[in-house]
Amino acid sequence: MRVSKRSIGAVAGWVRRQPPKVKAFLSVVSGMAALAFLRFVVHDHDNLFVAAEAVHAVGISVLIYKLTKEKTCAGLSLKSQELTALFLSVRLYCSFVMEYDIHTLLDSATLVTTLWVIYMIRFKLRSSYMEDKDNFAIYYVVVPCAVLALLVHPTTSHNFVNRIFWAFCVYLEAVSVLPQLRLMQNTKIVEPFTAHYVFALGIARFLSCAHWVLQVLDTHGRLLTALGYGLWPSMVLLSEIVQTFILADFCYYYVKSIFGGQLVLRLPAGVV
Numbered sequence: 001m002r003v004s005k006r007s008i009g010a011v012a013g014w015v016r017r018q019p020p021k022v023k024a025f026l027s028v029v030s031g032m033a034a035l036a037f038l039r040f041v042v043h044d045h046d047n048l049f050v051a052a053e054a055v056h057a058v059g060i061s062v063l064i065y066k067l068t069k070e071k072t073c074a075g076l077s078l079k080s081q082e083l084t085a086l087f088l089s090v091r092l093y094c095s096f097v098m099e100y101d102i103h104t105l106l107d108s109a110t111l112v113t114t115l116w117v118i119y120m121i122r123f124k125l126r127s128s129y130m131e132d133k134d135n136f137a138i139y140y141v142v143v144p145c146a147v148l149a150l151l152v153h154p155t156t157s158h159n160f161v162n163r164i165f166w167a168f169c170v171y172l173e174a175v176s177v178l179p180q181l182r183l184m185q186n187t188k189i190v191e192p193f194t195a196h197y198v199f200a201l202g203i204a205r206f207l208s209c210a211h212w213v214l215q216v217l218d219t220h221g222r223l224l225t226a227l228g229y230g231l232w233p234s235m236v237l238l239s240e241i242v243q244t245f246i247l248a249d250f251c252y253y254y255v256k257s258i259f260g261g262q263l264v265l266r267l268p269a270g271v272v
Contacts (some may be wrong), residue, residue, distance in 0.1 A: 030175040048214070052207035053106055059200025060113050066193040073121045075187065075194035079138050079179035081121065085114045086142075087176055088167040098158050102196065133186040136179035145171040152231045167232070174239040177201060177246060184250070190265040199254045202247035208242040 067073060088111040097106040121129050145168055154165035180198060184190050188197075216237065257265045 002261065017205055030103045034199055044116070048207050048211035052211065055200050056204040057209065058111065058196045059204065061195045062193055062200065063117055064113070066197070067125065070193065071125065073125040074128045074130060075130075075184070075191050076117075076121060076197075077134045077136070077180040077183045078121045078129060078131075079117065079134055080177055080183075081118050083138060083141070083172060083176035083179065085111060085118060087169040087172040088114060090165050090172075094162060094166045101136065130183060130187065131243065132180060134183045135186070136182040138179065141175045142179060145175070148235075151233050154232050167235075170236060170239050172204045174243045177243075177245070181246070181250060183194055190264060192265075195257075195265045198247070199251055202244075202251040202254075205240075205243040205247060209244045209262055212237055212240045 014048060016079050063076070066076075088107055095107065095121065148171050149167035151163050154163045156163060159168075177198070184194070184198070254265060
């Protein structure tokens with residue numbers, strides 16, 4: 001076990017010393033290797049989406065434990081939770097008026113939980129909320145997402161406004177975790193339950209991204225055609241990839257911390 005930890009530590013140290021371009025290349029290679037592994041191991045790639053929902057549920061369960069048992073919201077970003085509630089609300093509206101399915105029920109449960117977390121942070125546990133550290137200006141993501149939705153949205157036969165809303169929630173979901181990452185970067189030290197929650201988000205979004213990518217490969221690109229024409233199909237896929245890479249750096253340090261036997265995650269400067 002000690003030899004394994006030393007080996008992992010040596011590899012992690014080597015990666016940390018590499019320039020940004022090399023790190024980006026290694027991330028891409030690692031992602032492609034993971035996709036190849038999932039493609040051959042998971043026969044029904046729709047199960048990846050179910051797995052993503054399950055991992056997300058685990059992350060939410062960690063949040064519930066933290067808020068109810070630990071009686072603190074320290075390290076949690078209220079702004080990220082509000083962005084999550086916003087895109088879930090818009091997505092639920094789109095689901096009800098455009099294509100109601102089982103995911104509508106899952107999103108409803110997630111929205112209720114997210115609203116409860118917001119309530120706990122705003123009122124019950126306000127004294128432990130790190131408001132000064134949670135300083136990401138959310139209009140930096142909301143406004144660009146709204147503008148992008150106006151410019152690039154689905155080309156289906158649905159109502160024009162509903163198509164814009166649909167695009168808006170796709171784009172906003174991709175960047176909704178940024179305030180949480182900024183808060184953790186400001187504090188530099190991330191306590192275990194918050195780290196577990198964010199890591200679960202990272203795994204869930206990777207599985208969701210893998211589901212989309214593998215579905216595109218399985219259908220030889222016909223899935224993108226089914227989404228419409230123009231830039232929209234590519235933007236959907238790009239949004240999934242962006243979600244994954246935004247959290248990739250954090251997940252790397254989380255795994256490194258776990259293998260190093262550290263209960264508290266310490267982030268170096270430059271990790272967003």
